[in-house]
Amino acid sequence: MGMHPPETWAAHARRVLAQHKRHSGAARQAVLELLDRQNCALSAIEIEDALRAGQRPVGRASIYRVLDELERLHLVQKLQVAQAMARYEPHRSGEGHHHHLVCDNCGTVTPFTDPELENAIEQLSRRVPMRVEEHEIVLHGACQDCSN
């Protein structure tokens, strides 16, 4: 369990994709690099806009296709956080893992982490009639600004 050489998530993703015999196209690279720079979840539309504004426009269909692919390989996690709009974030082992607080008043989404909760989920996953691969926890309520 020694130190791994530092490797970006994007590099890791590229490696996994290569192992799965995928060609490496420009659209996919752009999405990977954008995702790698984020620390919380983005929607497909936000990704589309960011890429159009920034480095390289990518067709909407490509974005959804890439996100789908990455999700199937467990490289991103797809979240149904609040509205009827999916969000995606890089699936980093350990340190990046977090869940979300959603303010039902103003709609803000804030990430949080909690080791004890992770522990409880870990235990639970063994008791449940399913091979658990991911979990998603959303707390709803009123954020500090809104509860005054």
Place this chain on the structure above:
Amino acid sequence: MGMHPPETWAAHARRVLAQHKRHSGAARQAVLELLDRQNCALSAIEIEDALRAGQRPVGRASIYRVLDELERLHLVQKLQVAQAMARYEPHRSGEGHHHHLVCDNCGTVTPFTDPELENAIEQLSRRVPMRVEEHEIVLHGACQDCSN
């Protein structure tokens, strides 16, 4: 804190609605009664279909309006379980509370309950910078049928 007389969720909901000075229309009654007969979450479309097939057709706009209203009064909980489609279920205190396992292969949604998990969430809710009112937990993976 004694025993309450047995009261259906629908009756409870009607009472709360009355307290909030809402008139009582036919569409809302139909939705209430349908929801009361379910033990897991329904989507708005499923509700629309069930009502059209069954007792009394109700306009789609009305269904969403009613569900919204019920959600604001905490009489139903809105869930973003799997696909980009919200699901709603009666919010019963205690005994009816549960969470969901989603099989990413076949899409089945199964409810489960777990006191320890509820406990962990309860603790967590105090540590977190938000007044927590609801929580939603979804475990993803492969169900028993699909993991063979």
Place this chain on the structure above:
DNA sequence: TTGGAGAACAAGACTAGATCTCAATCGTAT
């Protein structure tokens, strides 16, 4: 009991997130 104010309702136009199609292009193994 009746009349009126405002709540509830239905139909359907509309929006926006997501998917599908298909022809053109690109990557890579040979």
Place this chain on the structure above:
DNA sequence: ATACGATTGAGATCTAGTCTTGTTCTCCAA
């Protein structure tokens, strides 16, 4: 270099959810 399959983008299409509008119904007070 070539061939073949993977990748891509434009735009059509689908569908959950929202908005608009005119009508109907509930409740309450006279």
